[in-house]
Amino acid sequence: MQLSVKLPESDRARTKNRVENYWKTNFIADVPHFNALADQKHMFGEGRARIIFFGLSDNTMSGHILEFVSGSYKKTHRHGPGAHIIILSGSGFSLVWPEGGEGSRVDWKPGVIISPPDMWYHQHFATGKDPARHLALRWGSLEYPGVTNWRKYQENFGEQIEYEDEDPAIRETFARECRANGVEVRMDPVVYRTRK
Numbered sequence: 001m002q003l004s005v006k007l008p009e010s011d012r013a014r015t016k017n018r019v020e021n022y023w024k025t026n027f028i029a030d031v032p033h034f035n036a037l038a039d040q041k042h043m044f045g046e047g048r049a050r051i052i053f054f055g056l057s058d059n060t061m062s063g064h065i066l067e068f069v070s071g072s073y074k075k076t077h078r079h080g081p082g083a084h085i086i087i088l089s090g091s092g093f094s095l096v097w098p099e100g101g102e103g104s105r106v107d108w109k110p111g112v113i114i115s116p117p118d119m120w121y122h123q124h125f126a127t128g129k130d131p132a133r134h135l136a137l138r139w140g141s142l143e144y145p146g147v148t149n150w151r152k153y154q155e156n157f158g159e160q161i162e163y164e165d166e167d168p169a170i171r172e173t174f175a176r177e178c179r180a181n182g183v184e185v186r187m188d189p190v191v192y193r194t195r196k
């Protein structure tokens with residue numbers, strides 16, 4: 001059963017009237033090719049990414065399939081522990097780091113699993129020529145939110161950092177890697193706000 005779920009509004013304007021597609025199921029026949037994805041503009045620029053959220057088998061397990069275009073990257077965010085991100089296709093890398101600390105880079109190939117530790121920032125970069133697709137599995141469904149409250153998480157996208165507020169070195173590194181791979185950068189121009 002597929003539901004369109006209106007998410008709670010927060011004081012952040014971008015969540016106003018936001019609706020996500022949420023699929024209640026106990027079986028997904030073909031995750032790599034599942035195509036009932038909907039545009040997702042809040043975690044990317046417009047037209048860069050598509051997503052479907054899942055509630056699995058009427059229990060606490062949840063997840064999503066996310067696909068984003070070559071030459072794009074997701075905004076940074078963080079949340080509680082336990083999410084497992086399984087790389088299905090595309091090439092690129094993820095960065096994971098604790099606030100104020102040193103992190104690490106994980107290069108992708110299909111089958112790689114990334115599980116960011118509790119409240120570590122993480123960010124995903126598609127620097128290859130094909131679209132990037134991953135499956136994320138985690139605790140906290142819409143029906144049974146658990147401690148990683150799905151609704152609460154959705155209100156602010158997991159303390160998401162907007163492109164305008166991120167370290168400019170992130171985009172520079174990304175663009176350099178795209179160039180090295182002969183990949184066009186498909187990101188909207190950014191004007192950085194003063195960082196605190």
Ligand SMILES: [Fe+2]
Binds near residue numbers: 077
């Ligand atoms: Fe995440």
